[in-house]
Amino acid sequence: MSVRVRFAPSPTGFVHIGSLRTALYNFLYARKMQGNYVLRVEDTDRTRLVEGAVEGMLSAMNWAGVNHDEGVMLSDDNKVVQNGDCGPYIQSERLDIYKEHIKTLIDKGDAYYCFCSRSRLDRIREQQKNEGLDPKYDGHCRELSQEEIQDKLDKGEDYVIRMKLPENKSITFNDIVRGKVSIHTSDMDDQVLIKADGFPTYHFAVVVDDHMMDITHVIRGEEWLTSTPKHVLLYQMFGWKAPTFVHLPNILNADRKKLSKRQGDVAVEDFRNKGYLPEALVNYIALVGWSPEDNKEIFSMPEHIEAFSLERVSKSGGVFDTAKLNWVNSHYIKEADTQRLVDLASKFVIKEKLMSEQEVKANNEWLLLAMDTVKDRLDYLAQFPEEIKSFLNSAMPELEDEAKEFMKLEHMMELADELEAKITAADTITPDFVSAMFKEIQKEKGIKGKNLFMGTRVIITGQNHGPDIPMVLSLLGKEKALSRIEQAKAHIRGL
Numbered sequence: 001m002s003v004r005v006r007f008a009p010s011p012t013g014f015v016h017i018g019s020l021r022t023a024l025y026n027f028l029y030a031r032k033m034q035g036n037y038v039l040r041v042e043d044t045d046r047t048r049l050v051e052g053a054v055e056g057m058l059s060a061m062n063w064a065g066v067n068h069d070e071g072v073m074l075s076d077d078n079k080v081v082q083n084g085d086c087g088p089y090i091q092s093e094r095l096d097i098y099k100e101h102i103k104t105l106i107d108k109g110d111a112y113y114c115f116c117s118r119s120r121l122d123r124i125r126e127q128q129k130n131e132g133l134d135p136k137y138d139g140h141c142r143e144l145s146q147e148e149i150q151d152k153l154d155k156g157e158d159y160v161i162r163m164k165l166p167e168n169k170s171i172t173f174n175d176i177v178r179g180k181v182s183i184h185t186s187d188m189d190d191q192v193l194i195k196a197d198g199f200p201t202y203h204f205a206v207v208v209d210d211h212m213m214d215i216t217h218v219i220r221g222e223e224w225l226t227s228t229p230k231h232v233l234l235y236q237m238f239g240w241k242a243p244t245f246v247h248l249p250n251i252l253n254a255d256r257k258k259l260s261k262r263q264g265d266v267a268v269e270d271f272r273n274k275g276y277l278p279e280a281l282v283n284y285i286a287l288v289g290w291s292p293e294d295n296k297e298i299f300s301m302p303e304h305i306e307a308f309s310l311e312r313v314s315k316s317g318g319v320f321d322t323a324k325l326n327w328v329n330s331h332y333i334k335e336a337d338t339q340r341l342v343d344l345a346s347k348f349v350i351k352e353k354l355m356s357e358q359e360v361k362a363n364n365e366w367l368l369l370a371m372d373t374v375k376d377r378l379d380y381l382a383q384f385p386e387e388i389k390s391f392l393n394s395a396m397p398e399l400e401d402e403a404k405e406f407m408k409l410e411h412m413m414e415l416a417d418e419l420e421a422k423i424t425a426a427d428t429i430t431p432d433f434v435s436a437m438f439k440e441i442q443k444e445k446g447i448k449g450k451n452l453f454m455g456t457r458v459i460i461t462g463q464n465h466g467p468d469i470p471m472v473l474s475l476l477g478k479e480k481a482l483s484r485i486e487q488a489k490a491h492i493r494g495l
Helices: 017-032 051-066 097-110 118-130 146-154 201-212 222-238 269-273 276-287 301-309 322-335 338-351 356-362 365-379 381-392 399-405 412-425 431-445 447-460 467-492
Strands: 003-006 034-041 068-074 082-085 113-114 160-163 170-175 179-184 192-193 217-221 245-246
Touching: 003 017, 003 097, 003 217, 017 034, 017 051, 017 217, 017 245, 017 269, 017 276, 017 301, 034 113, 034 146, 051 068, 051 082, 051 276, 082 365, 097 113, 097 160, 097 192, 097 201, 097 222, 113 146, 160 222, 170 222, 179 222, 192 201, 217 222, 222 245, 269 276, 276 301, 276 322, 276 356, 322 365, 338 356, 338 365, 356 365, 365 381, 365 467, 381 467, 399 447, 399 467, 412 431, 412 447, 431 447, 431 467, 447 467
Parallel strands: 003 034, 034 068, 217 245
Antiparallel strands: 068 082, 113 160, 160 192, 170 179
16 A cells, blocks of 8 residues: 555644644655645544634645645635545544444443543542542443443433453554554543534544554654644544554753743744744754764755654654754755845834835835845844834944944044045945945055955944945935945044
8 A cells, every 4th residue: 555644733823833844744754755645634522623714724735835746725716625535634524434433342342431520530530540540431331231331321321432442452553753662551541432412533534544544654743742642543443444553752942841832933824924934943843863974954845745753753752943944944044045045034123013015016126135235144034124124224333332443543544534425426326236335445545455345334334244235335326325325423422
């Protein structure tokens, strides 16, 4: 059988960065093995559903380029649709399938009706805790007779359906990351399979769905590792072959605790809204918990697919390092097409009210030059407005301490006069004009090297370091440049 993997999120809100990595590893393995990648929506917990979460999740996956072959998808007009031969791919549309399969388990004696009230269950669990025992169901309804069951059903009593664990049995399975895992049924609970609202629990639905959709490899987070013996037992009860299990390590924060929103950005949308490039985020996330053989750090998607293997997934959690993500993202920004970067960064320019939407369109050439000038300084595109703000302002930025010292050098007034004269005579300022102007000043006034180049930067920007000064002067334009030179001359006179 060819490889078939699945990503099965619950529509309960934002897409966690860990969910993106789980989807990515499923995607990479499917592509590596020339198999199929399925996306299924697990929405049986009706209390946690968030409106629009499915659309948001699909949009995030499309943005990241982690695209599935079948299952729940977004149409061209942003409608949720389902494509494939194994549907429905939304669990709430599969209730008849679950009813059919739970009846099989009841008829075989592997599942039973439980009529215990919530108050009784809470009382039993509290008593077990007080006695130092692990709280679990005490089996009160395991041996009800058919007559007792029917009588309670006829009276309309609420019930759940539980798995009937076999006594004194070890459940063992092999996990590609964790190796051999074994648990004894004495340490397990009679898991609820069908809830009082008629919906299946995750544990039941996931086994039925994975079997019916021919899933060969279950690649998911390590939080499901302790539940997997229940799933393995269900496969045995049905007489089905279990898939290969792969439990991924958690993504951790700097304190080596599971990454959560309390520590800052953890959602794909958080990074998207800051102007991280999708290929950079995917590149970085792939390396949090998986390592290539050659310790390479920058991968295109085809290179990821070629290099990926489940055997190199780590057992221990990977730390999410924002500084490292920024380094990866800055690499991709430097390599990206400038027009694409301007298109992505324009919303931040508008948001910061540096330009209107109409002004952004009218000043595309200026923004292209600005992006080429500052992109080496960007970790993410939301920083773009702050980097270009000074280019839109005639006022001289506040002098840095180092620049104040440079202003005291004796050649600075002469340099300022020369810059003013040559820029005044120019029609427009371009990088080529500035380069030619510097050559003339060197030849005519003998001002060279640091005195010329850093001196000009200090006069124009009030700083000793920054973007290439020919680009800065071109972005400022003639009027703003002359205004700044006049301000610099006033400062020099006052020394």
